[in-house]
Amino acid sequence: MDARHSQGGGAPSRALPPDTPTRLLIGGEWTDGAAGAEIDVIDPYNGAVLTRIAEAREEDVDRAVEAAKKAFPKWAALAAHERGRLLLKLADRIEEEGEALTRLEALDTGHPIRDCRNLDLPRTVMSFRYFGGMADKFEGSLVPVDAGFLNYVQREPIGVVGQIVPWNFPLMFTAWKLGPALAAGNTVVMKPSELTPLTTLRVAELALEAGIPPGVINVLPGYGATAGARVASHPEIGKVAFTGSTATGRKVVEASAGNLKKLQLELGGKGANIVFEDANIDAAVGGSAFAIFHNQGQACIAGSRIMLHEAIADEFLDKFLKLAKSIRLGDPLDPATEMGPLTSKTHFDRVMSYIGVAKGEGAEVLAGGAGPEDDALRDGYFVRPTVVRAKPTDRVCQEEVFGPFAAVMTFKDEAEALSIANATRYGLGSGLWTRDLSRAHRVAKGLHAGMVWINCYKRAHPGSPFGGVGESGYGREMGFDVMREYTQAKSVWVNVDAQIPPFYQR
Numbered sequence: 001m002d003a004r005h006s007q008g009g010g011a012p013s014r015a016l017p018p019d020t021p022t023r024l025l026i027g028g029e030w031t032d033g034a035a036g037a038e039i040d041v042i043d044p045y046n047g048a049v050l051t052r053i054a055e056a057r058e059e060d061v062d063r064a065v066e067a068a069k070k071a072f073p074k075w076a077a078l079a080a081h082e083r084g085r086l087l088l089k090l091a092d093r094i095e096e097e098g099e100a101l102t103r104l105e106a107l108d109t110g111h112p113i114r115d116c117r118n119l120d121l122p123r124t125v126m127s128f129r130y131f132g133g134m135a136d137k138f139e140g141s142l143v144p145v146d147a148g149f150l151n152y153v154q155r156e157p158i159g160v161v162g163q164i165v166p167w168n169f170p171l172m173f174t175a176w177k178l179g180p181a182l183a184a185g186n187t188v189v190m191k192p193s194e195l196t197p198l199t200t201l202r203v204a205e206l207a208l209e210a211g212i213p214p215g216v217i218n219v220l221p222g223y224g225a226t227a228g229a230r231v232a233s234h235p236e237i238g239k240v241a242f243t244g245s246t247a248t249g250r251k252v253v254e255a256s257a258g259n260l261k262k263l264q265l266e267l268g269g270k271g272a273n274i275v276f277e278d279a280n281i282d283a284a285v286g287g288s289a290f291a292i293f294h295n296q297g298q299a300c301i302a303g304s305r306i307m308l309h310e311a312i313a314d315e316f317l318d319k320f321l322k323l324a325k326s327i328r329l330g331d332p333l334d335p336a337t338e339m340g341p342l343t344s345k346t347h348f349d350r351v352m353s354y355i356g357v358a359k360g361e362g363a364e365v366l367a368g369g370a371g372p373e374d375d376a377l378r379d380g381y382f383v384r385p386t387v388v389r390a391k392p393t394d395r396v397c398q399e400e401v402f403g404p405f406a407a408v409m410t411f412k413d414e415a416e417a418l419s420i421a422n423a424t425r426y427g428l429g430s431g432l433w434t435r436d437l438s439r440a441h442r443v444a445k446g447l448h449a450g451m452v453w454i455n456c457y458k459r460a461h462p463g464s465p466f467g468g469v470g471e472s473g474y475g476r477e478m479g480f481d482v483m484r485e486y487t488q489a490k491s492v493w494v495n496v497d498a499q500i501p502p503f504y505q506r
Ligand code: NAD
Pocket: 164, 165, 166, 167, 168, 191, 192, 193, 194, 222, 223, 224, 225, 227, 228, 229, 230, 232, 243, 244, 245, 246, 247, 248, 249, 251, 252, 265, 266, 267, 268, 269, 299, 300, 301, 400, 402, 428, 467, 468, 472, 473
């Protein structure tokens, strides 16, 4: 049997709490969209409608920008430690509501609840805490300029920022985006993905409860072509932070040209995960499975290309395929489930189409390559953990599949490994497994990537810069880097000695 259906004790309820927020949040008010339209939110486990949410269109974005503009002066003028205190309070509220939030995330996205509890929720809380603490630690500077002059640099908030978020980690990305933007004193118009808006709306509700003033956070679920495009082009939004595909990122760049918005783009990836001949194979097998199968492979930093030194390829694959075939698919709400469904039917069809693409280019399917065996899972968007042997130039080694789909290939030496690893248009995250310290750092240096993991994979922390190079985007989330992204420098000159300039003296 390829993959086991997890054995829960009775089917868990899938009903949402009746007070789950489903409207737009504009200026602290829950409101319908101006067009009165709604979007079905689907449970990817069974294709059923979980709830319906209000759909934001262009004029709703305009209203939200007005509300964010109105809220900005007071929020920006608040002492930084006060903004920080409110973010810390929000982190506490999220932690208190943790169990309900993880359930909501699991229902909306299909993430196994086990992962929501172990990763999505703690990372969300940690991000708000980190940026709550950051609010009054992020400083300007004093520049040593010419004698008699003082030059200090203030970091000022931008104003109204737009944030466009994808569906793969909605809860966590809400924290990654809101935390630094608010700590820096901006107000926000956030557009979550139309597919997975529920936890973002709930976090915004908790933010109001925590005392973050109305209008500081506005949330507008809606489609990319309407609400998203309006956020990208709005003349009074000073910056857009976008996470999503490279193709959409390009559209955001074009749409932002009107008012020359500051942009931060976190786009796609095609992570190279290189296993050298001296690696701890068991650690590499487990780490590589996490790299590609966690969250059903729906991660920009997924290790989707597994590159094996030819001396250990057979041993690695033997263990890796056994592990892949043993991953428990099942109901995301069942704590025993290790892999849930993909988040949408459209995405399921896309991932499945890549199995045909791989076969068409002569790839050999070593595991998976199909939907679930278990009839109980047939209504959900499940794809079995899939492993194919492919050539570095194949489409499945060049294009982002964004599913539980690993392409494996072999290499002879370090130089070949680097040349294969760097031969895509992306450059987000890559990893390597070796016991040779010198090689580890040498290869890390040679990888065309914004992030490199040595003997681990997909590590992230709110203090460590997160982002890509090449067509994986530009700008960085996290740490002091992201605080610079959400502020602009104002350089102030003071003529301390009251010097009269030497020019035009009479
Ligand atoms: P997507 O590009 O289709 O959508 C992302 C967001 O953009 C959604 O909210 C969508 O509604 C919106 N959007 C769509 N068209 C738009 C337009 N014309 N103008 C403005 N907004 C628009 O991506 P997705 O399918 O939701 O997410 C998967 C992609 O996101 C993958 O490519 C993945 O690699 C990438 N991603 C990147 C990172 C990172 O940090 N680099 C993290 C997670 C996901």
